[in-house]
Amino acid sequence: MHAHPDDESINNGATMARYAAEGARVTLVTCTLGERGEVIPPQLRHLTGSALGEHRRHELAAAMAELGVEDFRLLGGAGRYGDSGMMGLPDNDDPGSFWQADVDEAAALLAEVVLEVRPQVLVTYDEDGGYGHPDHIQAHRVAMRAVELAEDAGWRIPKVYVNRAPRSVVGAAFVRLREELPGLPFDKSAVVTDVPGVVDDGRITAEIDGGPRCAAAKAAAMRAHATQVEVAPGERYFALSNELAQPLFPTEYYELVRGEPVGKRENDLFAGTDDATEVA
Ligand SMILES: [Zn+2]
Numbered sequence: 001m002h003a004h005p006d007d008e009s010i011n012n013g014a015t016m017a018r019y020a021a022e023g024a025r026v027t028l029v030t031c032t033l034g035e036r037g038e039v040i041p042p043q044l045r046h047l048t049g050s051a052l053g054e055h056r057r058h059e060l061a062a063a064m065a066e067l068g069v070e071d072f073r074l075l076g077g078a079g080r081y082g083d084s085g086m087m088g089l090p091d092n093d094d095p096g097s098f099w100q101a102d103v104d105e106a107a108a109l110l111a112e113v114v115l116e117v118r119p120q121v122l123v124t125y126d127e128d129g130g131y132g133h134p135d136h137i138q139a140h141r142v143a144m145r146a147v148e149l150a151e152d153a154g155w156r157i158p159k160v161y162v163n164r165a166p167r168s169v170v171g172a173a174f175v176r177l178r179e180e181l182p183g184l185p186f187d188k189s190a191v192v193t194d195v196p197g198v199v200d201d202g203r204i205t206a207e208i209d210g211g212p213r214c215a216a217a218k219a220a221a222m223r224a225h226a227t228q229v230e231v232a233p234g235e236r237y238f239a240l241s242n243e244l245a246q247p248l249f250p251t252e253y254y255e256l257v258r259g260e261p262v263g264k265r266e267n268d269l270f271a272g273t274d275d276a277t278e279v280a
Contacts, residue, residue: 001110001124001143003098003135004034004083005060006225010238011130011163011196012123013067013218015252015269018210020068024270027117028064028072029110031139032098033057036083036091038241039227047227053079055227062224066217071117075142076109084134092134099134106138107145114150119157120273122147123254126162130196147258158273159259166201166253167192173247177237181245184232190244199255206254206266215250222248 002008008016008028020026033053039045047055057078064072075081084099085091092099098106114122124143129136140162147157170192177189192198210217219235231238231248238248254269262271 001122001139002028002030003125003129003133003139004032004037004228005030005056005063006034006037006222006228007136009063009067009218009221009225010229012252013063013221014210014214014250015123015208016069017067017214017217017221018208019269020070021210021214025117025119026067026069026071027113027119028069029075029113030060030072031075031106031142032081032083032135033074033078034083034228036085037228040230040241041226044227050079052227053083056225059225059227063221066220066224068217073113075106080109081106084138087132087134097134098138101138101142103138103141103145104149106142107149110142110146111149111153114146114157115153115155118155120159121269122157122160123269124160124162126164126197126255126257130163131194136196157258159269160257161206161254161269162197162257164197164199164204164253164255165195165249166204167198168201169249169251169253170195170198170247173249177245177247180237184237184245185230186232186237186239186243186245188244190239190242190246194244194246197253203255204253204265205256205261206269207251208254208267208269209251212250218250219248 035053081098082096084097125140
């Protein structure tokens, strides 16, 4: 469950590639086409509004091909919900924006997907959307409400995770980044607080390392979102349209917010879900 095309690859690309390769059914639901995103390549900056949305839809399809994910959908169909833009902008007030969406109505659309797919695991953002973007906050609200609606209608998702990043790992990655910055195609470094979902290490309950193949698939998927993401050669760093270098994490981290963890730090999101059943 994601707000814009690119969020899935940046946050969960390695995880999605791993489970798709293992034969699990991976479904991505994206809430908006990100029509208000800032475009990085100068030759594509003429793309705005619905033209940008359409372009990003193709980028998303290309990214999913890299991850091996065949089932990807737009919540309510393409164009149902518009990108709300960054917090505090007048864009947030657009009645067609996802931020203005009725949570129950959007959640009902997601619950339909849940009832069709019957997932064992759902991944979303924390209540702050990871970093305060209105569409990410709304995606969290809609996802959590959809979990309730689906349960009322007969399918209880055994485990719900939010995307996280452990403070120690992020801090160490930025120390390395600053040392390597002169060799990167970016002038400045982002800071730890620019990374969504950073928390104290003790809150991390799952860690997914898909190995080099999944790491490469993640980098390729991020690269497919060329209007939004620039991946540095070597695939250890990337930048968004703010041109601030950040670490590209091949290992992805999660906090379980619903369900029972298996052990202190899981390395399989599906651990313990074998007996998932319909709600009587
Ligand atoms: Zn986003």
